[in-house]
Amino acid sequence: MREMIYNKMAIPISNLFKRKTESFKFKDKEFEELGLKLKKEVDKIFGKSISIRLVDTGSDNSPEIELVNLTTPYYDIERFGINFVASPRHADIILVTGPVALNMLEALKKTYEAAPSPKFVIALGDDACGTGIFKDSYAVVGSVEKVLPVDMKIPGNPPTPEDILKGMLGLMQKIKNKE
Amino acid sequence: MEKFIHELKKEFTKIKTIVNNPDEIYLISEENVFKLVEALKNKKFNLISMFAADNFDNSRGIDLFYVFDNEEYKEILIVKTHAKTSNISIFSLFPTAYLYEREIKDGFGVIFDSTCDTRRLFLHEIYPEKFHPLLKSFKNSKIPVKKKISESEEYVFREVKGEGIYQIPVGPVHAGIIAPGHFRFSVIGETIFNLEIRHFWKHRGVEKLSEGKTPEEGLLISESICGDESVANSLAYCNAIEKICKIRVPQRAVHLRVLFAEMERIYSLLGDLSGMIVDIAYPAGSSPFFIFREEIMRWNEAISKSRFYKGSLKIGGVSSDVSPIVLKELSDYLHKFTKEFTTNVNTILNSYFVSDRFETTGIVKKELIGPMNLSGPLARASGINNDVRVKHPYALYEKIVPSDRVMDKGDVLARFLIKADTIKDSARIIKEVINSIPSGNISSDYKITDGYSFSIVESSRGQNLHFVVIKNKKIDRYKIRTASFCNWYAIEPAVIGNIVPDFPLINKSMNLSYEGNDL
Numbered sequence: 001m002r003e004m005i006y007n008k009m010a011i012p013i014s015n016l017f018k019r020k021t022e023s024f025k026f027k028d029k030e031f032e033e034l035g036l037k038l039k040k041e042v043d044k045i046f047g048k049s050i051s052i053r054l055v056d057t058g059s060d061n062s063p064e065i066e067l068v069n070l071t072t073p074y075y076d077i078e079r080f081g082i083n084f085v086a087s088p089r090h091a092d093i094i095l096v097t098g099p100v101a102l103n104m105l106e107a108l109k110k111t112y113e114a115a116p117s118p119k120f121v122i123a124l125g126d127d128a129c130g131t132g133i134f135k136d137s138y139a140v141v142g143s144v145e146k147v148l149p150v151d152m153k154i155p156g157n158p159p160t161p162e163d164i165l166k167g168m169l170g171l172m173q174k175i176k177n178k179e
Numbered sequence: 180m181e182k183f184i185h186e187l188k189k190e191f192t193k194i195k196t197i198v199n200n201p202d203e204i205y206l207i208s209e210e211n212v213f214k215l216v217e218a219l220k221n222k223k224f225n226l227i228s229m230f231a232a233d234n235f236d237n238s239r240g241i242d243l244f245y246v247f248d249n250e251e252y253k254e255i256l257i258v259k260t261h262a263k264t265s266n267i268s269i270f271s272l273f274p275t276a277y278l279y280e281r282e283i284k285d286g287f288g289v290i291f292d293s294t295c296d297t298r299r300l301f302l303h304e305i306y307p308e309k310f311h312p313l314l315k316s317f318k319n320s321k322i323p324v325k326k327k328i329s330e331s332e333e334y335v336f337r338e339v340k341g342e343g344i345y346q347i348p349v350g351p352v353h354a355g356i357i358a359p360g361h362f363r364f365s366v367i368g369e370t371i372f373n374l375e376i377r378h379f380w381k382h383r384g385v386e387k388l389s390e391g392k393t394p395e396e397g398l399l400i401s402e403s404i405c406g407d408e409s410v411a412n413s414l415a416y417c418n419a420i421e422k423i424c425k426i427r428v429p430q431r432a433v434h435l436r437v438l439f440a441e442m443e444r445i446y447s448l449l450g451d452l453s454g455m456i457v458d459i460a461y462p463a464g465s466s467p468f469f470i471f472r473e474e475i476m477r478w479n480e481a482i483s484k485s486r487f488y489k490g491s492l493k494i495g496g497v498s499s500d501v502s503p504i505v506l507k508e509l510s511d512y513l514h515k516f517t518k519e520f521t522t523n524v525n526t527i528l529n530s531y532f533v534s535d536r537f538e539t540t541g542i543v544k545k546e547l548i549g550p551m552n553l554s555g556p557l558a559r560a561s562g563i564n565n566d567v568r569v570k571h572p573y574a575l576y577e578k579i580v581p582s583d584r585v586m587d588k589g590d591v592l593a594r595f596l597i598k599a600d601t602i603k604d605s606a607r608i609i610k611e612v613i614n615s616i617p618s619g620n621i622s623s624d625y626k627i628t629d630g631y632s633f634s635i636v637e638s639s640r641g642q643n644l645h646f647v648v649i650k651n652k653k654i655d656r657y658k659i660r661t662a663s664f665c666n667w668y669a670i671e672p673a674v675i676g677n678i679v680p681d682f683p684l685i686n687k688s689m690n691l692s693y694e695g696n697d698l
Contacts, residue, residue, distance in 0.1 A: 056358045058381040061694050062406030062487050065450070067356045069476070072453075072469035086354035101697075102324055103303040103380045104359060107351050133399055138312055138322050139384030157489060158406070 034165045035080040041172035042081040046092060049081040053091035055111050058098035058140060062158040063125045067095075075161050082168070088114040093171075096148070099127040099134045100141035112148050120151040120171060124164070129153045151175075180204065180252045183222070191215055200422055202571065203633050205257045212260045213267045216245060220272050224249045224256065227552055228644050228660045229269075229279035231262060231287045233315045235648065235656070241287050241314075245269070246633070246644070253571065255633060262287070268294035274550055275665060286313035286386075298335065301379040301697065304328045312387050319387050339365035339373045347679065351380045358693035362682070369678040374671050381697040389657040394420050394494060394627055397654045401645070402489055404659060405695040407447040410439045411638030412659070412695075413492045415645040418573060419634035420494050423649055426625040432496035434616040437575045439488050439497075440636075441605040441612070446475040447639035448556070448598045448605075451690040455595055456527060458684040459536040467523045471516065478509060496622025510613045513606045520606075524599045537592035541673045541685030544589060552665045555641025557689055560597040561589035567637035579611050591688040627652045638662060640692060661695035 042050055056064060070077045071084065085091055088111045100108060112121070123144040126132035130143025144150050151174060154167030184196055184204070194215070197205040208215055216226075224247040235242040241262040248255050268291040270277045280291040281300035288311040302310065305324045311317065325332075338346070344367055351359035359380040365373040389400045401416035402409045414436055421428060428436075453468035476486045482501045483491040491498050527533055545562045547553065554565050564585045568576040582604040586593040631648040641662030648656040666689060674685055 054356050055352055056381070056693075058383045058697075059358075059694070060403045060406040060409075061358060061692065062409075062489075064356050064358065065406055065487075068450075069469075069473060071356075072473060073466045074470060074473040084356055088352075098381065099383065101381050101383055102305050103382050104351065105305060105324075107359065107380070111352050133403060134383045134385075134388065136319065137384035137388045138317075138319055139382050139387075142321075158487070160486070 031075065031162055031165065034162065034169065035077065038082075038165060038169050038172065039080040041169065041176070045172060045175055046081075049083060050092045051083050051085040051090050052093045052095050053085055053088045053111065053115065054095045054097070055104075055108055056097050057104040057108050057128070057144075058101035058134070059125055059127055059158075063097040066158050066161055066164065067124075070161055070164065077165070088112070089116065091115045091119065093120045093122055094148070095122045095124055096144045097124045097128050098140075099130075099132055099137075100144060100147055102139055102141065105141060105147065108147060120175070121148045122152045122154060122167065122171060123150045124154045124159060124167070126155055126157045129155045131155060132157070180254050180256075183252070187218065190218065199630075200632060202254045203257065204254050205259050208258060208260050210260075211263075211267055212243075212245065212258055213269060213272075215258060216269050216272055219247055219256070219258070222249070223251070225549055225552060226269075226273040226276060227255070227642070228646075228658075229276060229283070230646070230658045230660070231283045231289060231313070232648065232656045232658070233287060233313065241289055243283070243289070244646070248570075250570075255571075255635070257633075262289045265290055265292050267292055270294050275552055275668070278664070278668070285311070287311050288314065301382045303379065303382075304332050304334065312384060317387075319384070319390070334377065336363045336377070337373065337375050341367075343367050344372060360693050364679065364682075366679060369680075371674045371677055371679060371682065374674050374682075376667060376671060378667065378693065379697045381694050383694075383698065385659065385698040386657055389654050392654050393652070394649065394654065397647075397657060398492070398494060400657075401659075402492075404698065405661065405663075405692045406487055407443065407450070408638045408640065408643070408661070408692065408695060410436075410443040410488045410492065411636050411643055412645070412661075414440055414574075415634045415636040415643050416647065416657075417492055417494055418636065419632045419645050419647040420627075420649070421625075422632040422634065423630040423647065424625055424628050426495050427623060428496055429620040429623055430617050431500075431619045432621045432623075433574050434612050435497045435501060435621065436492065437579070438501075438609055438612050439483065439491055440574075441609045442475060442479060442482075443488060444605045444639045445602050446472050446479065448602050449475065451598055451687065452524075452595065452602075454687040454690060455537075455591065455684060456533075458687050459533060461530075461533065464527050464530070464533070467519075471520060471523075474512075474516070478512065481505060482509065493622060495625045496620070498622075500621045506613045506616065510610050513610055517603055517606045520599075520602065534592065536681070536684060537595060538590060539588075540591040540681050541670075541677055541688060542589045543669050543673045545587070547669065547672060551668060553641070553669050555637070555639070555662050555666065556594060556597045556601055557641065557666050557669060559585045559601075560593035562587040565642070567635050567642050571635055573634075573636060575612065578615075579608050581608065591684060594688045631656075640690070640695070641666060643695075659698060661692060663692040663696040667691050667696055 123129050128144045135142045152171040156163050195207040227248045228246040243262050245258040277296050283289050285302045347364040350361040361377040363375045389397050402413045404412045449472040453465040456465035480486050543561045548558045548563045568581045629649050634645045644660040646658040
């Protein structure tokens with residue numbers, strides 16, 4: 001194994017230039033338009049960028065996979081001013097997935113409390129919105145609404161990257177209307 | 180196997196045998212099973228699951244099931260016994276049993292004597308005492324939870340004491356876009372001295388929820404166990420139902436099922452590879468793999484209308500057909516994909532800082548694979564191939580045999596290479612499936628009958644075991660044991676001696692499922 005790697009040991013910088021980036025052409029017109037629209041709103045309302053803290057309270061992990069996808073080269077939503085942050089202390093938005101498992105109840109509340117005001121809550125996915133298949137189980141609260149004040153619901157099993165962006169745009173509208 | 184059971188019966192005269200399916204043999208014992216389990220252990224049987232069921236054969240009591248596998252035999256062997264007021268723990272024979280026993284204690288209130296750990300498992304502090312959700316006397320409904328948890332009720336972690344040792348608690352809410360889990364490190368300087376994991380934060384009551392549901396409703400639940408294993412789990416579930424009801428699945432549907440399962444394996448493992456590269460702070464290197472994954476997920480949508488194959492399987496077949504043109508295009512794409520993927524893997528491995536971080540990091544010892552029942556790429560990277568597709572072939576895997584490549588180092592690099600290899604092998608399998616797919620129906624009619632059955636499949640993370648009991652045409656018990664349930668505990672010994680910053684990398688190299696474990 002060692003040999004296989006070190007035989008062809010190369011300088012990493014040159015590897016970077018060797019990669020075929022030019023073969024990667026991706027333009028999803030609808031997604032781009034949505035993103036640019038969202039960016040305008042974010043610029044106006046939040047002063048250029050918003051920070052999101054995710055709390056998974058019992059989803060089946062597919063919403064998380066789509067959220068990770070949003071940060072990958074295909075979608076790259078950071079260019080629209082949207083960041084996922086490591087701490088709720090840095091967050092404008094608490095994004096919650098899952099039907100709020102009882103075991104996660106305390107952690108969800110604490111995460112919400114740790115975020116500075118003004119703060120907004122998004123419920124993402126059918127489970128979080130209270131329409132998923134787990135809502136009647138003994139082990140869950142049933143929906144995020146029952147625990148936190150939800151500002152925007154993004155339903156779907158799971159919502160697609162476009163759905164998530166549309167939901168974010170909806171939240172911006174809602175905040176604007178309030179003001 | 181027959182000969183073996185004959186021999187066994189000479190020693191244990193009182194046991195009865197039931198052959199439920201040709202590959203599923205039950206040994207029923209009314210006595211304490213410790214000696215029987217010990218005899219099985221001496222014959223190199225390995226405990227792959229253990230669970231309980233309430234009122235299983237209308238005997239108005241709790242039955243315990245010990246599920247065994249042996250390299251020599253194709254069949255799985257299940258020891259079934261009545262739970263007594265006190266049961267002897269088999270923890271001293273099979274170390275993983277302490278997890279199953281804690282699970283059974285939470286779910287059914289069955290007590291095991293002389294075990295090493297009596298803490299609760301999936302019911303955290305918030306749940307009231309003496310609450311056992313899986314008993315039939317409890318009807319699934321909202322329960323009063325504890326408002327305040329006193330200090331004495333808090334979970335006690337193993338603590339390592341000594342000069343200079345300190346603890347780092349991590350979670351349940353982590354820094355990244357990831358599910359919740361708690362990791363408690365005991366550290367000296369930067370070196371990890373001990374790690375204890377605590378899971379089940381996402382416990383949603385999957386098993387209880389499925390009780391009383393129709394088999395069709397159960398399918399939706401099986402899909403929602405874990406997002407990136409939805410084909411694996413729903414396939415295992417369908418296999419079990421089809422075995423019970425003796426449903427013949429049309430060949431075209433079998434081919435499509437394998438196609439879905441292998442596509443799922445590819446996108447799931449691509450996520451692992453890109454995650455590992457992100458965790459060594461090399462985002463540019465991970466980009467191609469993220470791009471591949473998105474491309475594969477778009478293919479998922481093109482062939483099944485769902486990026487996660489939700490709703491694509493149904494009992495007796497698949498939900499929708501894939502046109503020959505799409506199949507041809509997919510085959511062409513995979514040809515191109517394999518080439519580009521190989522180039523990108525080689526580029527990554529040519530960087531010395533990658534091997535610096537990957538090599539000798541997080542070694543999982545070969546000796547642990549058997550006793551801890553580790554499976555999937557994790558086991559193959561440590562020198563043991565216990566791939567279910569090879570060991571207990573289902574669907575098409577008898578004809579289209581998966582690669583049997585193993586690596587023996589057991590470090591992060593070995594897991595990276597095995598996963599890359601598995602992706603290429605899955606692409607090959609898909610191409611073979613497309614070449615040999617017959618025309619015909621994609622589903623068959625069926626009638627639900629009562630019965631019970633096991634089913635094992637290989638998910639992207641390893642061996643997933645499902646057990647379904649149908650009574651009065653409704654699900655009476657649905658037990659799921661995903662690969663992650665066992666594989667999670669490999670991380671505890673693997674990180675010892677490594678530095679804390681390598682933990683995320685080791686974690687990602689295994690990429691285990693929180694939701695598949697927590698249920």
